[in-house]
Amino acid sequence: MQKNLFYSTISARFSLSSRREFNKTFYHKDLIVKKSPTSCLDQIPKDVGKLGFGQNFSDHMVDVVYTDDKGWGAPKIQPISDFRIHPAARALHYGVQLFEGMKAYHGVDGKIRLFRPEMNMLRMKRSAERACLPDFDVEEALKVIDSIVRLEHKFIPKSRNGALYVRPFMLSAEPTMKVAAGGEARWAVLTNPVGSYFKPNDKGVTLLADPGYVRSWKGGVGEFKMGCNYAPTIFVNKAAMKMGCDQVMWLSGENRLVTEAGAMNLFVFWKNEQGEDELITAPVSSGLLLPGVTRDSVIELAKEWNEFKVTERNFTMDELSRAIKEKRVHEFFVSGTAATVLPAQKIIHKDQEKGIDDVLHIDTTGSKFKLHERIFKTITGIQYGEIEREKWQRIVTI
């Protein structure tokens, strides 16, 4: 008995002292909360339709500091304020940064839910490994996210068209011109009350498909949510918008593999060349696209419904173009946290090398299957607590 006590004391002390020396993760129990004396809640539009995306911030943010010698410090929730960061920080010169995006929903039952947030945190860990940023524990991160959502719950729109966008991100704050790993890092979370991308009356978006612009490639980092994947797309989006398109549909490689659209995954529901109804999306195994949480949910639901073939495989712009022209495409839609699913009605297809200059029309919203609407209703139903699916719903208690 005494021996056991001795060992457990030693072990507790050892664990404490090693924890003091180097923290491999931050811990929710160490959370320090410094509340803002004022609130901007009154300045946020009450009309969800006027919220837009990512321009309104709540009162607080999460900030956690990592150093090479001590590991992670205590997570802090504090009033949102400018970062103070050395001007030589690697995040400002070499793009050493990554992020995640998810939402907290105010349910029809008054409960607040996050949708499969552990998938975001697992993806964030994978991004961190690829970016040579430090690791952390998923559940500790989720508990910290719960805390900021709880504190900012008044910012969550009480509407099925709104949510609190949660933006965890990480960056290297190490002040050195060396392109290398290590040094100071930050893990932080911002939250934005946002409206909905989806307007059910819309005919759908128009996409530019032009292999002259490539988002991701074999041997690159297209499968990670690293900041470096986004900067190059701004120029391309501007070019697409000048041509009357809403977003870019990304093609990759000599085969013009269809990979993503905008910053979203994409799905084609078609009659394939064998005459089968099939929901098809590019596989994450290619390394060319982001393993989306909504993407994964669409696939899982469609497989459960078991009404048509569900396929993850590489497919080309040639295949898609032919199918559209042969009127075999029932629906075409993109998927992501911001929009859930969003139909496309038109693809402007340009391929200088192949001499292609096509406009492809897809009557997604006229489809008798109404698959994207069913998916939208099911996923948002789970998000807003109309449909129970415990494994996909993390409830944040106020």
Add this chain to the structure above:
Amino acid sequence: MQKNLFYSTISARFSLSSRREFNKTFYHKDLIVKKSPTSCLDQIPKDVGKLGFGQNFSDHMVDVVYTDDKGWGAPKIQPISDFRIHPAARALHYGVQLFEGMKAYHGVDGKIRLFRPEMNMLRMKRSAERACLPDFDVEEALKVIDSIVRLEHKFIPKSRNGALYVRPFMLSAEPTMKVAAGGEARWAVLTNPVGSYFKPNDKGVTLLADPGYVRSWKGGVGEFKMGCNYAPTIFVNKAAMKMGCDQVMWLSGENRLVTEAGAMNLFVFWKNEQGEDELITAPVSSGLLLPGVTRDSVIELAKEWNEFKVTERNFTMDELSRAIKEKRVHEFFVSGTAATVLPAQKIIHKDQEKGIDDVLHIDTTGSKFKLHERIFKTITGIQYGEIEREKWQRIVTI
């Protein structure tokens, strides 16, 4: 007369007021200098060999703010201090940032020189256009750079092995989650006293050539000095270092085009398959590599010397490997601002798809031509004022 006066007054007022409304560039004449009351000069190692790269900062920095409504503000030179930047700034989430690198040299004649800095500023403008960051005037930027170099001239090592590294950079400070153009931007300059990469007694670096890791690709942004090109390389460099390599030699595409090594351009001086002595480097027209200032200088000098063929064309790892095995490679070296030129002695060549696992030895330092040494002496001779070449020397008067 009265009418003319009327019009010229209107025009002057209009021009003044439009300048006040929107500045398309910042102006050196508006420069505000706030000097640091203390100096860290005493803390900088006196021994150039101990300076390293990018870890010692001088006392001051340049900071210029751009906003959509006013354009560029007045450039400021101020004591180096943390940036205050909104935590949602696009530079921290979507990698919207770019940089340049050049050096100020303390010449053997006591004069301070920048080496072809207008090339860096022109490249910076091109990067800014691709990154959707605002434009600025090259000569105004150079005059601001002259000013910080002049102010920090005591930090320039009085040694042929040292220089003041000058790091202009630009980023989007716009606080929004939208992946889009516009909003607040910063243009800034940091300076670091640095030592030399080049140790003439070194046998040369070892490179890892593995097409499983790809830096740049057709349709991407490999030709721009954007931060996003660097973050993904850190992981790959770590992998290379574990295999005993100093840097990565970047291959691109199915043909394994030889493009760059580390963050530098590369040159092969070989007897080509036609039996001619030839200096070869990949062409910037491919869009796969950075148009380096040192690269351009090596080509221009070699063409002037007119002693062997100088070729810019795509060449493959197959061609290079065969030439090394057939002992046709006289020299292999990389070029960049940090190292000027640096010989390579070994390439570890792995290609899983093709079943290749080779170690290639190059006796660059044993070459009778001593081409890389001659280039090094010529370029550094110009930089340190031993050799006159006015067009490449921008003198900063103290």
